[in-house]
Amino acid sequence: MTTDPTLQRWRLLLGSAGAACLGGQPMDPDTAARDAALDWLYGRDEDLRHRGVRADGPREGGHGPSALTTVDWLDDIAELFPKETVERLHRDAVEKYQIHDVVTDPAVLERIEPNPALLRAVLQTKHLMNPQVLRQARRIVEAVVRQLVDKLSTEVRAAFAGTRTRRPSRLRQARNFDMTRTMRANLGRYQPDTGKIVIETPYFFTRTRRHLQPWQVIMLVDQSGSMVDSVIHSAVTAACLWGLPGVRTHLVAFDTSVVDLTADVDDPVELLMKVQLGGGTDIGRATAYGAGLVDAPRRAIVVLISDFYEGGDPGLLVRTVAGLVEQGTKVLCLAALDSQANPSYDRGLAQRLADVGAHVGAMTPGQLADFVAEHIGR
Structure with missing residues (x-):
């Protein structure tokens, strides 16, 4: 008998405290693997144990915190969870549970996929790294910073590109499209049966570049x-x-x-x-x-x-x-x-x-x- 996928998701969310929601049925292998990976990280939360939310024994996946190395865990979560979830797990591992070998173990750094959570972790723990590890960690910094620069430089260029004027332009760029003038000039081509306007002549603004004093x-x-x-x-x-x-x-x-x-x-x-x-x-x-x-x-x-x-x-x-x-x-x-x-x-x-x-x-x-x-x- 296959357990309802929705119930299995609730089981992952609730941890061992939610075992009853499965009605005695086992988790499928993928869900059990995800449960083990989550337990490796969140099972070390002593506050849950003190409040009786988590049982003392390992969860049903069969892998307590000591059964996986950090390298094994990173490999597992990369296969089991989407990218956004992996980044959150990385962040919690370093910031919440102080598992510094996520970014200080050379074996981990060789295979880990750079993301913003790891960039923050490197900056917070680089004082713990020897020169060799620091060189490897720099790869994470370079990769994430390059992504941020690529994204922000587009916004900066747009901000400094100049202001639009009402003067027409022969340069046809989407960001300079003059919607009002184009619609007004092409109203005669409105098609009642389709509710659309056929645009024969599009119009565009021109931009004046700001004169920049130092x-x-x-x-x-x-x-x-x-x-x-x-x-x-x-x-x-x-x-x-x-x-x-x-x-x-x-x-x-x-x-x-x-x-x-x-x-x-x-x-x-x-x-x-x-x-x-x-x-x-x-x-x-x-x-x-x-x-x-x-x-x-x-x-x-x-x-x-x-x-x-x-x-x-x-x-x-x-x-x-x-x-x-x-x-x-x-x-x-x-x-x-x-x-x-x-x-x-x-x-x-x-x-x-x-x-x-x-x-x-x-x-x-x-x-x-x-x-x-x-x-x-x-």
């Missing part, structure tokens, strides 16, 4: 452990802004100390390999350093990326930001800079910064590029 973009990035996504995307964003006409980009990382990484901004891989995550936070000190980099106050944008949990003097931070705003510098305070822009920050201090004139919020890297393009194009 601007500075100074990115100050909190490198405390909770800001790993922000560090990654800041490095990629700075690399994409680097070399744009009329833009001079600086990248500064900080915790209780300040490190100017501008010399490596054109190589985000090298930059990320130099970042040291963790430690305290002195945002005021970093902002004062950034203020000292400003050459032309009214042609500068200071982007402060932090959770705003200040370990230094909040008053210094607020006064420095107020001074920047008063001299005409644009100050953008971002609570998050990952691709989902999920903010977690000290709202009280962020409000004080907003009160003195800073722009405060959360943006994806693409939205940050739009913000920069909008201001330097004025």
